[in-house]
Amino acid sequence: MKKIAVITSGGDAPGMNACIRAIVNTAWQHDLEVIGFRHGFRGIVEDLNVPLHPDDMRLVSQRGGTFLKSSRFPEFREVDVAKKAAQVLDQHDISALVVIGGDGSFRGAHHLNQYWGGQVIGVPGTIDNDLAGTDVTIGFATAVDTAMDAIDKVRETAEAMARVFIIEVMGRHAGFIGLHAAIAAAAEAMILPELEPQPKLAELADGILQARAAFPDSSYVVILSENLWPGGVHELSKNLSKATGVTCHPCPLGHIQRGGRPNAQDRILAMQLGAAAVDAILSGKTAMMIGLEQEHVVHVPLHLTFERDKPLDARLVQLQLGLQGVNITSKTSK
Amino acid sequence: MKKIAVITSGGDAPGMNACIRAIVNTAWQHDLEVIGFRHGFRGIVEDLNVPLHPDDMRLVSQRGGTFLKSSRFPEFREVDVAKKAAQVLDQHDISALVVIGGDGSFRGAHHLNQYWGGQVIGVPGTIDNDLAGTDVTIGFATAVDTAMDAIDKVRETAEAMARVFIIEVMGRHAGFIGLHAAIAAAAEAMILPELEPQPKLAELADGILQARAAFPDSSYVVILSENLWPGGVHELSKNLSKATGVTCHPCPLGHIQRGGRPNAQDRILAMQLGAAAVDAILSGKTAMMIGLEQEHVVHVPLHLTFERDKPLDARLVQLQLGLQGVNITSKTSK
Amino acid sequence: MKKIAVITSGGDAPGMNACIRAIVNTAWQHDLEVIGFRHGFRGIVEDLNVPLHPDDMRLVSQRGGTFLKSSRFPEFREVDVAKKAAQVLDQHDISALVVIGGDGSFRGAHHLNQYWGGQVIGVPGTIDNDLAGTDVTIGFATAVDTAMDAIDKVRETAEAMARVFIIEVMGRHAGFIGLHAAIAAAAEAMILPELEPQPKLAELADGILQARAAFPDSSYVVILSENLWPGGVHELSKNLSKATGVTCHPCPLGHIQRGGRPNAQDRILAMQLGAAAVDAILSGKTAMMIGLEQEHVVHVPLHLTFERDKPLDARLVQLQLGLQGVNITSKTSK
Amino acid sequence: MKKIAVITSGGDAPGMNACIRAIVNTAWQHDLEVIGFRHGFRGIVEDLNVPLHPDDMRLVSQRGGTFLKSSRFPEFREVDVAKKAAQVLDQHDISALVVIGGDGSFRGAHHLNQYWGGQVIGVPGTIDNDLAGTDVTIGFATAVDTAMDAIDKVRETAEAMARVFIIEVMGRHAGFIGLHAAIAAAAEAMILPELEPQPKLAELADGILQARAAFPDSSYVVILSENLWPGGVHELSKNLSKATGVTCHPCPLGHIQRGGRPNAQDRILAMQLGAAAVDAILSGKTAMMIGLEQEHVVHVPLHLTFERDKPLDARLVQLQLGLQGVNITSKTSK
Known part of the structure; x- marks a missing residue:
């Protein structure tokens, strides 16, 4: 045999x-x-x-x-x-x-x-x-579900307290989990290694300020891929808090993304x-x-x-960029 | 506008x-x-x-x-x-x-x-x-996850009590939920509208008896699509109980399959x-x-x-037929 | 040793x-x-x-x-x-x-x-x-959570379709799961073995009709303990449908209530x-x-x-009877 | 009115x-x-x-x-x-x-x-x-369930990779979530504000080393209450890694503990x-x-x-201290 x-x-x-x-x-x-x-x-x-x-x-x-x-x-x-x-x-x-x-x-x-x-x-x-x-x-599919469930939970407390959260997801050096979780959780912004050009701090801060002006009562969720921002989610949150005057809470999801049925x-x-x-x-x-x-x-x-590198699905990237843009600007610009 | x-x-x-x-x-x-x-x-x-x-x-x-x-x-x-x-x-x-x-x-x-x-x-x-x-x-994907989660739960009590369960899932007149749930939950048998020929009562009973002989301590799960067996899951369970001498418990999952985040x-x-x-x-x-x-x-x-009719993916049907066959017969025929 | x-x-x-x-x-x-x-x-x-x-x-x-x-x-x-x-x-x-x-x-x-x-x-x-x-x-606590989760799922589709559901829960000959699930899921009615007097069909039908008049767009959920109504949840649903002219959908939760982490x-x-x-x-x-x-x-x-028999907590029974009464009548009687 | x-x-x-x-x-x-x-x-x-x-x-x-x-x-x-x-x-x-x-x-x-x-x-x-x-x-009960679910997930990857995790849970200045989550998740150690005396780094390191010797293939989970260890879970993980020579992974659960149905x-x-x-x-x-x-x-x-301060239930503290002690030492000392 x-x-x-x-x-x-x-x-x-x-x-x-x-x-x-x-x-x-x-x-x-x-x-x-x-x-x-x-x-x-x-x-x-x-x-x-x-x-x-x-x-x-x-x-x-x-x-x-x-x-x-x-x-x-x-x-x-x-x-x-x-x-x-x-x-x-x-x-x-x-x-x-x-x-x-x-x-x-x-x-x-x-x-x-x-x-x-x-x-x-x-x-x-x-x-x-x-x-x-x-x-x-x-x-991959389970990790995205796990990340999404966690972001949904954070969204609830963020919404109750009208808070900004920067949520760090896994992905080593790729943005797949970040992109899919951002779409699924209807995030207001995302920072992924594949985005060209990378969003600058000023832009990110601007998005937050714009949304706070339009929806002062609401939550704001940024998805950040790991290994991307120097100093990670804590540093980014600190910088964004300083740039906006709004406390931005860091939330690294960590190893729960690897577990689960x-x-x-x-x-x-x-x-x-x-x-x-x-x-x-x-x-x-x-x-x-x-x-x-x-x-x-x-x-x-x-x-x-x-x-070879594996690219993100460009159509999904465009989809999320479009949807999240509307999330932020719908009220102000109308 | x-x-x-x-x-x-x-x-x-x-x-x-x-x-x-x-x-x-x-x-x-x-x-x-x-x-x-x-x-x-x-x-x-x-x-x-x-x-x-x-x-x-x-x-x-x-x-x-x-x-x-x-x-x-x-x-x-x-x-x-x-x-x-x-x-x-x-x-x-x-x-x-x-x-x-x-x-x-x-x-x-x-x-x-x-x-x-x-x-x-x-x-x-x-x-x-x-x-x-x-x-x-x-x-569809959420309904399959919901059905699978429910079957996993039934599996636990079935395993603890060494019981046979016939679990009815939704699908109107199609076997998609049934097929995907059967694979995902590692079911021992499935009855779907698209199977040709349809499994006969004698075969189903035979599968149960074979598995009981090989694994007297274990559970056995049959997935049944709704609107298929005359009299539904209750009638099938009754017939199988009679044919095998083993109590077969009916378990219709019902409308939980339509709900959920x-x-x-x-x-x-x-x-x-x-x-x-x-x-x-x-x-x-x-x-x-x-x-x-x-x-x-x-x-x-x-x-x-x-x-037009939409067929099941024949490769997935073959995959499950193969895997479930091994589940039942591995010990007896070796 | x-x-x-x-x-x-x-x-x-x-x-x-x-x-x-x-x-x-x-x-x-x-x-x-x-x-x-x-x-x-x-x-x-x-x-x-x-x-x-x-x-x-x-x-x-x-x-x-x-x-x-x-x-x-x-x-x-x-x-x-x-x-x-x-x-x-x-x-x-x-x-x-x-x-x-x-x-x-x-x-x-x-x-x-x-x-x-x-x-x-x-x-x-x-x-x-x-x-x-x-x-x-x-x-017990896990079974109540499982029943509640399932009822929450049924509630979503019931709400989307403005439907009435009769949901049968376990409990052998006691109403603990039924009572706790009814409170937790904010049910509109409950039928438990311990209720004195037992709600009659006419009253149950009346509750449904009253709520349909007040909230024609909404769901209505009745919790029924197993082993209580002659013919079970299917018979009760049939009788209620006939008495009210509104289709009442039966939904037995079954053995999922015994499983789960x-x-x-x-x-x-x-x-x-x-x-x-x-x-x-x-x-x-x-x-x-x-x-x-x-x-x-x-x-x-x-x-x-x-x-000895173990009674339900009378305060919880009163709590749910009060809350569910308001669910049904708030609009009509004001 | x-x-x-x-x-x-x-x-x-x-x-x-x-x-x-x-x-x-x-x-x-x-x-x-x-x-x-x-x-x-x-x-x-x-x-x-x-x-x-x-x-x-x-x-x-x-x-x-x-x-x-x-x-x-x-x-x-x-x-x-x-x-x-x-x-x-x-x-x-x-x-x-x-x-x-x-x-x-x-x-x-x-x-x-x-x-x-x-x-x-x-x-x-x-x-x-x-x-x-x-x-x-x-x-409180939901937060404990959420923490437990997250720890269960981390446990799975920890077990697959035979890793040590230090998991930080919420509680402001009280150990209720930490204690209940530690029992429910069968943690190997816990650090709560109410413990007298507080476990020292050397003891914690010793527990890890003992368990690694007995179960080199297995996971090890320490629950840490927030606002307790100077520098938090990252500092503690660094110190424990150094003291034991075994990489100890930090895992702060964060704001997911406030969300959820x-x-x-x-x-x-x-x-x-x-x-x-x-x-x-x-x-x-x-x-x-x-x-x-x-x-x-x-x-x-x-x-x-x-x-007034609200003390932890001393019997639950003793229960967990006893059970976790056996988790670590059963093989070595027998």
Whole structure:
């Protein structure tokens, strides 16, 4: 019986468990045996293996996080370490490895591919959605829902107290969560790494002042992507408070965005991609990521997923810029 | 100043409010005035008009239901009634009407189009997703999340008590909610109108018995679409209990599936389509539905949305059939 | 080392896992060993034992259901079966048994107490809250939240469509869930087993007609306790539709009310009572239930918990009757 | 017709809307007219009055925040400002004022009472629960649920990545939210203002190291009350990282704790206290807060609510200290 392995790697994302279930169950249908290594690439090197059987997959897809656990493991860039992983995989007679993770994990998978003869298949699992070659990544939809729910909550107290909030969301170096959360939560402004030109402090302050003049009784919510403003949300809030004379409250959403039960979209996506990963193995593919583009499963060479940038959907950016502009100016300019 | 009107019609769906916001704000950007009629087509006929301004749209997109209210209004099929609506619209100098609703509402819109000279634009808003010409409808994603959350809850007590549950979900005459909820909740079986051939009682009973033999300690969940099994979920549960000797508990999810705050996917979809509806009006289109296909906004002649059937995604059906088969048989057949 | 056992019995309730955690961790602090039997009393008789250690309790309190599983086991009323259980407990050298469950389970515990020499301690775990001797039972608060959330969802679609809904909630033969859900969801009417006199059909119909006259645009929600109206919620809806000429939609909430992650109140209650159960064992108590009255832990002879009825809080009944009366009549009578 | 007024004041809290509904509906039953002033005491001074009628209260109790809006208004401490408020109240012929808020608001109410002849009644509404004379305050239960849900989410990613998190919760200068959230989320450690002696850095570091040795694969969660550690959660995380050599991630939950739909407990509490406030007015009381002690409504002189400290429940502190100790040490010391 042929044997395949699976790991979850890098930042965990809601839906990873559903993906593992689909891999294990689909493999089982085709008489493939599956083992997992805990804690990602580190777990391969340290041989933290665990057999995976459909019987144990019945109730995992409902849960957040990853029961296989994950880790960041920069040491894997070293040739010796990758070779050690190859050796462990060979000892277990593994013929294919599925890596569920983001761009760092796919660099690792690509690296391993040079020192190991088995097939390597990537499945995009990251809340940040910053992988080229797929419209969506596992965990992104849930993270957006979580951010939106949190912003909705902040909106309620902001509205009750007529306050300005600067809310920092995750996204590493991409604005996907920020953009989608801003639209969904009907934010008054957004600051994302991809915006050209970046909004200046003076403009942001001006938007606040304009809205305060028009709606003195109301809330005002700015969405800020992490890793973007020097000093982060606290510094921006301080600067905006000073520039406007209105207290701007900082609110970093933090790691709640990585947790939570996956929503339906993420579970279904995860199972589609997991099943497709096994199909790709059966048809002999290697060094490929399984993606979803325009609702179709696609195979993308691994290196293309992290060598290219993935742009935001320009139409969604325009949509939000238009809607938020009206939010601010409707009363004053009419 | 040009004036347009908007109604929500038929069964309400989460996201309708976000759609109205996008219509009002986008119209305002282009100097169009917007009025709403409450309670759908009936509200036009009875002239239940209400002016809509961006200032009132700031906090509506977060909320479920439709603040414009909706209704079913079969009388609208009569020529006189449609003519009366046309007259009211003309009295208000309306040049275009946006109808947010499902197939019944689009039949109404198509009907009105024959007796009224203004532009008629449809936006797909129904939890059932049973409209041809668009991949998704406003409210569908939230309804699937709501159904999934409910099934997850039932799963917990089912698992604690080692019980079989037959869970009935909405969908009118289509299996979209059933299919997506079944995948997301990792159901052991599903009965959808589109399955060919339909699963027979004997097969369903056999699945239950097989799983009980393999996992006597565990839960078993069957998803049933409404309007499908004669006598509904109660009759099916009775029949299955008799056929298997195992008590099968009926659980109709009911109208909770229509409520709830819209999730991010529905809010974003609703705003995209709402903004696109105004764009379509500006470019002179009429008798068209605004849809989303493969992530792109499309315009579809209204009559094509209800004259054709919309099939389930066959790949998702296969995915679930495969995964659920493994859930049931993994232990016994190995 | 002294050894104690724990079971969860009867209908599962959110918070049971947190209670088990508190029992195991508290026992461990006092050098008591703990084993669980799966599936309640049946599991004792069939010796389905499983050792329980704090290491395995770290992440259980967040989850709904009961990982020890439960069951209904009417056979336990037979003397031979109870004696068999006593024998198994003795074989394991168990000196005390904690039973987490409702009144049926406490009858079982009381029965066992007559044929077994060890200590028997009950902890009230049932969503129905129908146990005398304690203000609240584990699972009740979460069930009320779940019912309320569901009613809130139904309210949204009811409001959008100006509909009347009759919503059936759980409670076996007690109106606790019904009363608390009715207040929390601002229902227009409620039908609970404890109301004296029971509202008649004519009165219920009258309330609906009065409200429809005053608020023709609005929703109307009646809460009905299960096992109360002949024919249940479907029959009542049919009768009310006929009596009023207004379609009244039935909506049984069903088993979702037993599932779901426990809320904070239930987790904290569960841990208080679980820890107190171990304290009671250490101080030599037996045939006692651990309850919470006016925020204090109390010990109540087991038989008093099921021999007496537990009344609803009359002040809460009056509160809701007053508030709902105003909901219906404010406009008409002013 | 006698006229009463109501304000929400200070930090908003989930449940305030339900409380307003109960006040308005109960007043209406007794032929009292009700007006609200927006934005708390400031709204009285600026005469931002709005009439309140039961018809508008039908759907408010489901919503978070306060539709009357609130504000902090330190100027109210000045005699002239309080006199101005008295004057406005007299102009409106108000005979009684209900203030829903926390200790700052009750100081304001007490102050007003010296310059105004009407009755002044307080209702405890603050998420912090830091008011003497009542076991619970409106908003506290929801805030604890919100904090717990957030910590549960962080726990999932912490568990997947085997990480240590320091999570900062609200509470102003009291540990109620911290304590209840720590129990409910099964935290490994907590730092609350009331703990005597305060845990030292060395002890905290030691707990982390001990647990990492025993459970190297697992998460570790410390709950920190705000306004307690110099430099806050970021400084504490830095110090602990340094002391242990393990990265400790800071996670301030922030203002999401003030938002959200009120849970059932808060809605029911809010309606009880709101109705009791009107009863107190009718029976001639003044300068009193309506509280709930041991499930009974009580009247407490306003000044006693803010002049005394409210201690944590010592039994709950002991419960959590015991349970968390076992979480950390069970494996190592056995």
